[in-house]
Amino acid sequence: MHFVKKPFIYIFVVMFLTVCIQTSFAAVDKTTYPVIFAHGMGGFDTILGYNYWGDDFGVFVGDPCDAFLEVTCNPNINKGQQSFVAQVQPLHNSEYRGAQLADQIEGYMATSGAKYVNLVGHSQGGMDIRKAAKVLYQRKGYQVVKVLMSISSPHRGSPLGKYVLEMGTLGDIIKFIFNLYGDIVYKQGNDTVEALKQFVYDDYDPGDGKITGAKVFNQNNPVSSLYASRYVSIMTAQKGLDLNPLLLIVKVLYDIDGNGYCVDDCDNDGVAGCGNGIKDDLDDDGMVGINAQQMGYRLKYHEVFLGQDYLTTDTSLGYVGNINYPNAAQMTSGLDLINQDHMDVIGLGPDTFDEMEFYAAVFDYIAYYD
Numbered sequence: 001m002h003f004v005k006k007p008f009i010y011i012f013v014v015m016f017l018t019v020c021i022q023t024s025f026a027a028v029d030k031t032t033y034p035v036i037f038a039h040g041m042g043g044f045d046t047i048l049g050y051n052y053w054g055d056d057f058g059v060f061v062g063d064p065c066d067a068f069l070e071v072t073c074n075p076n077i078n079k080g081q082q083s084f085v086a087q088v089q090p091l092h093n094s095e096y097r098g099a100q101l102a103d104q105i106e107g108y109m110a111t112s113g114a115k116y117v118n119l120v121g122h123s124q125g126g127m128d129i130r131k132a133a134k135v136l137y138q139r140k141g142y143q144v145v146k147v148l149m150s151i152s153s154p155h156r157g158s159p160l161g162k163y164v165l166e167m168g169t170l171g172d173i174i175k176f177i178f179n180l181y182g183d184i185v186y187k188q189g190n191d192t193v194e195a196l197k198q199f200v201y202d203d204y205d206p207g208d209g210k211i212t213g214a215k216v217f218n219q220n221n222p223v224s225s226l227y228a229s230r231y232v233s234i235m236t237a238q239k240g241l242d243l244n245p246l247l248l249i250v251k252v253l254y255d256i257d258g259n260g261y262c263v264d265d266c267d268n269d270g271v272a273g274c275g276n277g278i279k280d281d282l283d284d285d286g287m288v289g290i291n292a293q294q295m296g297y298r299l300k301y302h303e304v305f306l307g308q309d310y311l312t313t314d315t316s317l318g319y320v321g322n323i324n325y326p327n328a329a330q331m332t333s334g335l336d337l338i339n340q341d342h343m344d345v346i347g348l349g350p351d352t353f354d355e356m357e358f359y360a361a362v363f364d365y366i367a368y369y370d
Contacts, residue, residue, distance in 0.1 A: 028363055029363075030078035030363075031367045032367070032370045033117055034108070034118070036108065036118065039052045040121075040122045043123075044087050059072050060074075060085070061358075076308060084108050089189050091191060093198040093212065094130075094221075095131060097124070105144075119228075120366075121151065123342065124195075126155065130223075143226060143227065143228065146366075146370035147230045148227075148232070152234070152287075153233065156215075156271060156323065157200055162270025165197070201264070202270075215324055230296070232296050233293060238341040244341050244342075247342060247343065257275025258283045258290055259291055260274040274291075285340070294320045297315065298330075298335070317330055317336075
């Protein structure tokens with residue numbers, strides 16, 4: 001009997017592990033329409049020499065394994081998945097960058113034959129895609145964007161914007177960091193001041209003859225069913241020494257307190273809301289506070305051991321339709337935060353975060369709704 005049981009258990013274990021491994025690497029559903037990725041401030045096609053939308057080795061997360069024996073690809077996505085990486089002005093405001101993005105999307109639609117698209121934006125890119133969605137509607141006369149997803153985006157500003165504008169020391173550090181990216185800081189057409197004013201919630205300089213800032217941008221480029229079918233946001237926060245070394249440099253000079261609630265910018269730090277008096281808790285990702293990140297529905301990221309990670313919609317916190325005026329829970333709740341810093345989610349590690357599985361989950365979520 002012992003001889004019979006041993007092979008049976010062995011076979012069962014092998015079959016179980018085989019199923020687990022196959023499940024782990026099973027491709028997620030292909031989206032109906034292409035996914036277009038929009039980079040953040042200071043980005044272009046690369047960041048620190050790696051693909052902006054890549055893993056820790058710089059492999060593009062939207063590259064399907066569709067060639068014979070291809071290994072520098074994302075094995076978790078469908079072989080037929082279509083995606084496109086936009087490249088707009090590295091340093092400028094989102095009105096400017098969003099219009100550029102709309103131009104690129106139109107060009108891509110013309111060459112690919114796509115009538116609709118899905119948009120994913122990281123950091124400032126999450127603001128750019130709202131502008132682009134509006135411009136595309138105005139040009140095409142119909143709702144072009146199906147799913148509009150922001151990741152770690154400062155929809156209601158970041159205190160670093162105002163602080164950098166007012167403090168030259170941190171400005172020099174930011175310039176140093178941008179220089180590490182490469183020559184993009186010197187790219188023709190860059191306007192660092194306009195870029196930073198975008199992250200100040202209220203108009204930074206009322207005397208300059210133009211209204212700038214996140215608040216007016218949100219008014220001009222609102223969450224609207226005319227422009228996109230579904231608005232969702234993924235939120236990040238991390239604290240202490242877990243932050244990327246570049247973000248730790250910034251944190252030494254300015255530690256964001258980003259999980260307090262009030263209407264508009266009540267403490268004059270450049271971002272809507274206020275702090276709760278505790279700076280080093282799970283309230284920001286090193287660049288953006290959680291009280292600035294939610295737009296539309298908040299998403300919850302589920303990591304699955306020996307299986308494909310996935311995203312779900314958290315309806316308990318409600319929907320942020322008026323970006324300038326979320327409720328207290330939407331500004332302060334720590335629910336569904338991904339415990340990663342601002343750079344981890346675009347592969348700027350090294351860290352243990354699995355970008356390939358994360359973006360496979362992004363594709364899978366979009367596939368369900370587009």
